[in-house]
Amino acid sequence: MIDFLDITEEDLETIRTWRTSQPVTRYQYTDPNISEQDQIKWFDNIKKDTTSIYKIIRYKNKQKIGLVSFTEIDELNRRCVWGFYIGDEAARARGLGAVSTYFILNYVFENLKMNKILAEVLAFNKEALKLNHKFGFHQEAHYRQHRFKYGEFHDSYGFALLKSDWIKNKSYFEKIFSNGRKS
Amino acid sequence: MEEKVKSFIEQILIDNGEEDCLKNYSLNANLKDDLGLDSFSLALLTVQIEDEFDIDVFDNGYIPKTVGDIISQL
Numbered sequence: 074m075i076d077f078l079d080i081t082e083e084d085l086e087t088i089r090t091w092r093t094s095q096p097v098t099r100y101q102y103t104d105p106n107i108s109e110q111d112q113i114k115w116f117d118n119i120k121k122d123t124t125s126i127y128k129i130i131r132y133k134n135k136q137k138i139g140l141v142s143f144t145e146i147d148e149l150n151r152r153c154v155w156g157f158y159i160g161d162e163a164a165r166a167r168g169l170g171a172v173s174t175y176f177i178l179n180y181v182f183e184n185l186k187m188n189k190i191l192a193e194v195l196a197f198n199k200e201a202l203k204l205n206h207k208f209g210f211h212q213e214a215h216y217r218q219h220r221f222k223y224g225e226f227h228d229s230y231g232f233a234l235l236k237s238d239w240i241k242n243k244s245y246f247e248k249i250f251s252n253g254r255k256s
Numbered sequence: 257m258e259e260k261v262k263s264f265i266e267q268i269l270i271d272n273g274e275e276d277c278l279k280n281y282s283l284n285a286n287l288k289d290d291l292g293l294d295s296f297s298l299a300l301l302t303v304q305i306e307d308e309f310d311i312d313v314f315d316n317g318y319i320p321k322t323v324g325d326i327i328s329q330l
Contacts (some may be wrong), residue, residue, distance in 0.1 A: 163314060163317050164319075167298055168297070168299030168302060171294075204296060
């Protein structure tokens with residue numbers, strides 16, 4: 074149902090459109106003005122960065138719907154930070170953020186062989202907070218006035234999921250979102 | 257058909273502990289604003305409808321916003 078593709082130069086304009094759209098930027102730490110040149114520079118930088126992986130999220134083998142990032146990849150401690158967004162409006166409306174989360178967690182623990190995945194969520198991003206709880210993430214931190222956005226400071230929360238947590242929980246999500254469904 | 261969709265929504269809201277939202281149920285009820293369906297709930301509802309009716313209500317980029325919008329696609 075969901076798979077992940079390497080980013081190519083042909084994707085850069087789509088990513089730039091997604092990243093600068095209001096439904097996406099409102100929950101990011103920054104609201105950037107990204108030029109075509111900025112986007113090319115960003116792509117060059119991530120290609121060289123050995124501690125990060127960025128992938129396009131694709132739905133049903135045909136529709137590119139968003140972007141997922143794995144950053145601060147720590148091979149020694151087998152942990153990384155993740156983030157994602159669904160840039161496509163129809164995909165967001167049908168809950169593909171939740172579906173993608175299931176496949177992302179499988180990818181990070183099975184393909185990337187991580188033991189722990191971490192995320193920071195802005196306190197006003199209620200949808201993401203619910204999603205983290207739903208998938209069994211533990212809140213490990215509360216960062217007070219941690220991000221400055223829209224003219225004021227906002228709290229954020231640090232969430233983490235261990236591979237052992239995921240193994241315990243994944244069968245529930247597998248039944249709902251597994252690859253064997255009409256994909 | 258509508259009864260089946262209603263039963264899916266009811267069960268999701270009960271599982272979420274949000275039974276209170278059931279009082280807002282109608283064909284005109286907005287899935288997010290009135291029924292409080294979040295990303296996970298919408299994904300679950302879409303999958304259940306596709307399993308039951310073999311129809312993807314979001315096909316061709318259509319974005320149903322209300323219960324009635326979903327029913328009209330079935």
